[in-house]
Amino acid sequence: MMLTHVTIVVKDQNAALEFYTKKMGFEKKADYQNPGQPRWLTVAPKGQAIEMVLYQAGSMTDPKVPTSHDLPGIGTRWVLEVDDCGKTFAELKARGVKFLDLQPREEGWGFAADLVDPDGNHFTIHETRKPSATTDWAKTGKKV
Incomplete structure (x- = not known):
């Protein structure tokens, strides 16, 4: 599948x-x-x-589907994995993409920044740390 x-x-x-x-x-x-x-x-x-x-x-044609499934920006969040969150953030922002974050935020697992499309659908660009960097961060609390 x-x-x-x-x-x-x-x-x-x-x-x-x-x-x-x-x-x-x-x-x-x-x-x-x-x-x-x-x-x-x-x-x-x-x-x-x-x-x-x-x-x-x-344009929903199936009467069995709840009406909420025919409305934009309701209950969705898409995660897009990127190689470099800071670089992608800057590129998308320069193209006019609206971010909810002022800059990418650091998380224990890596970096992320939230954005919305013109219809209010939410996305996160997401950079995952390499496993050794995540382990080091968990032990020390310092960015690697």
């Missing part, structure tokens, strides 16, 4: 596509619409197989 798609509800698919491709650096993977169906629009971090479906708010 392999996870291939995750869904994120957005207010405007075109605006979301621009945000994820131009500001976040993702690539568009699919964009089509079958008759009588919502537009199928997916993006992904470059080089990754998993796709994020940019699902248009208000």
Whole structure:
């Protein structure tokens, strides 16, 4: 079994596509619409197989699905692993990405910074320390 798609509800698919491709650096993977169906629009971090479906708010067709699943910014948090949290933070901020943190914060396991997309969906960029650095930090409480 392999996870291939995750869904994120957005207010405007075109605006979301621009945000994820131009500001976040993702690539568009699919964009089509079958008759009588919502537009199928997916993006992904470059080089990754998993796709994020940019699902248009208000287009839910299954009456069994709770209405909260058709609203943007509700109950989601995505974690994006990066090699250098400080560098990625600076690059994304320069492209206009809105961060909730003034700068990346240091955690026992590494570094992180929280951001939101234009629809209020939450993301964390996350840099994990190497195992030896985490062990050293746990013993000394000092950044390695």
